[in-house]
Amino acid sequence: MKLAGIKSVENAHDDSIWAATWLPSTASRPPLLLTGSLDETVRMWRSDDLVLERTNTGHCLGVASVAAHPLGSIAASSSLDSFVRVFDVDSNATIATLEAPPSEVWQMRFDPKGAVLAVAGGGSASVKLWDTNTWELVATLSIPRPEGSKPTDKSGSKKFVLSVAWSPDGKRLACGSMDGTISVFDVQRGKFLHHLEGHYMPVRSLVYSPYDPRLLFTASDDTNVHMYDAEGKALVGNMSGHASWVLCVDVSPDGAAIATGSSDKTVRLWDLAMRASVQTMSNHTDQVWGVAFRPDGRGGRLASVSDDKSVSLYDYS
């Protein structure tokens, strides 16, 4: 397996790009790459030439996360001011503006069926679930406070939630927090199941394998990527190689590889069979905040976005 650069757009945004995701194709258009940036805009790019389709404005304080509905018609973007904007992809009409103060908004993910939007709630130590029909808050999955800790404990009695991931069957939801623990929830019952331990630094990104609903990949500031059996609470693999924080991780649609982006400015491709880094892309000149495999379509594609304001597209085969 390997990556080959197809196209790079320098200055794709006016400032650091912090988020990227693919919008699946619809009947009327091909898949689009959605990017969010510190310049307060969300942009849509048509592959493979990365032609700018549209620039959405309206956010304040930098766009930190973007999420795509599995049908491809709806997308959500959120910024540091903790507003979530849900919009129609084709018309750019705002469908809803979500906020759940005092909870902040970090990473967001639609569930595989597209019925729920999960939002990592930062300091509220919870994940907020929004119904995608009514755009009402339907559930708050809270991480229980660890036993024996005092509320004034400086290390933070609460788990600051940064990232979320849905299992492919939509039954489980995992979230990563600043202290490195990963919490797994039973979504249907709205119940906290257990923690996964092994990281002791922020987990900024995590993703389930598309085929194995138990297999979870996590990226942490400790420079490592872990593989967990999310049900059995067991750490089944550790992949080290990045020189600095691992900021993002995504798994390929065929489930054979994962890609990671890091503060060390590189994008790495990992062969899951060998559990080793098979390729390192060094085309970015600053931290790589987002990597995303294109979910469908012919020919694998991987996109990466970086603090260097550029978007890169690679062929994955």
Place this chain on the structure above:
Amino acid sequence: MASVYIPVQNSEEEVRVALDQLPRDASDILDILKAEQAPLDLWLIIAREYFKQGKIDQFRQILEEGSSPEIDDYYADVRYERIAILNALGAYYSYLGKIETKQREKEEHFILATQYYNKASRIDMHEPSTWVGKGQLLLAKGEVEQASAAFKIVLDGDRDNVPALLGQACVEFNRGRYSDSLELYKRALQVYPDCPAPVRLGIGLCRYKLGQFEKARQAFERVLQANPENVEALVALAIMDLRTNEAAGIRKGMVKMQRAFEIYPYCAMALNYLANHFFFTGQHFLVEQLTETALAVTNHGPTKSHSYYNLARSYHSKGDYDKAGVYYMASVKEVNKPHEFVFPYYGLGQVQLKLGDFRSALSNFEKVLEVYPDNCETLKALAHIYVQLGQTDKGQDFIRKATKIDPRDAQAFLELGELLILSDTGSALDAFKTARTLFKKGGQDVPIELLNNIGVLQFERGEFELAQQTFKEALGDGIWLFLINGGNKSSNDIATSTLQFKDMQLFHKLESTGHHIDLPWDKVTVLFNLARLLEQLNDSGTASILYRLILFRFPDYIDAYLRLAAIAKARNNILLSIELVHDALKVNEKCPNALSMLGDLELKNDDWVKAKETLRAASDATDGKDSYATLALGNWNYFAAVRNEKRNPKLEATHLEKAKELYTRVLIQHSANLYAANGAGVVLAEKGHFDVSKDIFTQVQEAASGSVFVQMPDVWINLAHVYFAQGNFSLAVKMYQNCLRKFFYNTDSQILLYLARTHYEAEQWQDCIKTLLRAIHLAPSNYTLRFDAGVAMQKFSASTLQKAKRTADEVRATVAELQNAVRVFSQLSAASNLHIHGFDEKKIDTHVGYCNHLLSAAKVHLEAAEREEQQVRQRQELARQVALAEEARRKAEEQRKFQMERRKQEDELKRVQQQEEHFKRVKEQWKSSSHSRRRERTPEEEEGGTGEKRRKKGGKRRKKDKHSKSHYDNEEGEADMMNEPEMEDEDVDNYIEPQTMGNDDAEGNAQDLLAAAGLEDSDAEDDMAAPSSNIARRRQALSESDDDEPIMRQSSPIRENSADMELSDGEIREPKTNGDDGSD
């Protein structure tokens, strides 16, 4: 058997004395001799016979009697015989003197001999045999020149005097003029072909010395033919056999040597050679016996020197350096000049080197070097000594010379590399590489230590791939290969085991599945270094397994525990890290490295008191010599000084003073300690000596570049702080940014905060806000950053509103920013907690209130601005319409004019046509006068031209009017804006009142009342530190920045620690490679 007949006096009878039946008591014979007044030659014969029979006393008795004064009187006219007797005595005492070992007796014998010869000379000055005897005596006394003179006198008289010839030959031999000596021996042989064997021996020796070995051999063999028991010839031949350096030759030589020994067990030369042989065969007992015998039987300096040397060598090789030293010394004493026999000097030097007496060793090796200036071993030994004496440069010179003389001496290159390690790693690496190539070329195994050193140097220079190859080469094949590549084999055990830092199950399992886990002791260091390298290459998982492999076999290897702890610490698993350090402390509870690390971890855990105790313990464990512990204590004091928000000036001063003292102490011990210098710089900056501290930081920064083991971001930050404190914001920004990029992959939110603060001071609000947003994105749970961002937005808005000129867009941006600020603050008020974040709802509410005030004011402004804009737009629109109307009017005018013109022209044309027609008609009538027609036409055309021109001018004037009008518009606009500030000032005054009241409530601080220019400053005091007084602000700025420093500081010890460990590696590798080849 021969008999002597003593004639009986006054008779024809003779007394027959059988020589083999001489009476035991010589007096019997003497009585006869005296009574019969026997001729003196009979005395001599009898005495000689006694001598031959070994009856020395009788011999001496007869001769002494025969040279007594009575005899002189009685035999006064018998001169020759008297002289012969005296000469015999002289020769006898010469011999005694020659073989005597005690100096005093020797002298006495020589004096006696001299007396006898002198007496003989008094009888007859010219008797040659006396001269020969004297010559021999002088030779025995070592006075070669005088001996030569004596022999010369004889030879002048009779050039064929054989004894004199032999004597002179001996003289020449001793002078080293072997060919002259050879000539003399030959002549002696010609004159007297029946010469005894020694003459041929002499010839043989001369030939040998002249290098004519075959002829020498023939000569010696002739001697042996004549006398198969001639020890000297045997020994000489044996030596020649030995010198062939072939096994067969040596065997033959040893057989001869042995025979010589059997014939005459006291030949020192043979003994020495035998001892030498047994030294090489390792039979030290024989060596000692033989050499001791040799020493007992010889008096000859060089031979004794050899014997002592043999003895010393024997002890040396047995490791008894004291005895060896004594005997080497004895051997050296027997040698007059090092040129004659230099080996004992070398040996003595080696022993002294071993015993640590470098100065003496140095002088001895230098003597060897005088004799053999190109001897590599000596050069290497000297180099080693100079290094030990601290004269590294000289040491390098010598070892360089050695490598130049023998560019194939791998050992020399290895040593050169070791010498260069400290001063010039590049050259050291080159030397090591050469050594490696040489070892390989020579088909030898490259020593592991050498590969290790190469690897470490490559590591240090950042050539990680090469270093990895080198380490792997050094390690060769083993279980580690399986472990290193194990990750690829998706073996679950290995993958999961990477995280269990204390797990040894993996190895037990491997053993149970038939893997043989073996780790030779000499590969531990290399394995450790490889693991360290893997850490550097971010493969901490494999590194952790390798460290554990070391611990599995060598559970006392403290460094491995510490590195595991460091990996755990890097992953922020502090508790595990502490546990691992405790494991290390179980091995050695006073290990200063482990204690230091523990202290650092405790500090990270915010356990200040415990940390201090631990660091103290670390410092005590090394009697305060460990700079790291002292430094850490210095840092501790420094943090303690600046830690508290409520500063106690007294306490602060004490802590600072203490910190300074500790830093200084380290600097005194190690003047090149970067960390101590950095610390001293910080304390100086803290006290306001910015220029000095800047110098220090700059120097430290320069010194810290170049090695991967020295990473000092702190000094960059400190330098930036100094620039900041001095108001040089642009440089500070650059410095912070470089530091972020160079050391932190742009991930450190703390430095981003510094950067934001610098932008804030420089009033670059947008940069400040953006920087803070980045910091929030990196550290989402740090609410202080959000608070600061809110403050920055508020400040930006306030400053925009205060600006004299601003557009509606600017005001709109201000409003947006204020709304953001309000949102940020209100979110904070819900989420934050005073205890955790250092600000409370009240304070936030104050901000929210202020922002809302600003917002409402801004809305007014916005409306005003928008109205203004509207007006401007309207005015512009109006102007535009006016312009359009004007244009339209102008165009209409033009059109009208144009049409008028056209009509005119048409009229004219018509008229002309009419006229032409008329003219034609007239022409037809007149057929002449065309001039007048032309004259009429031109003026009309001219008129049309000027008309057009005029129109153009008119247009221009109109344009100018328009321009001046719009200019006026601008002026109006400006006037409008001029009015505004006054209004705004009032507004601002209005806002301030409620705020200060709010502040009163919150803190009741009078100073805050003074912060009239805006609330933001008074708040910033808490978070971004900006009190009103400029000096205080700077000071606070610095201390604030230092406040943040604990985080950075705590990180620096890790680095230092790792450097320390590298050092300890170095220590490990040093003893291994410091081969004192001298002793081999």
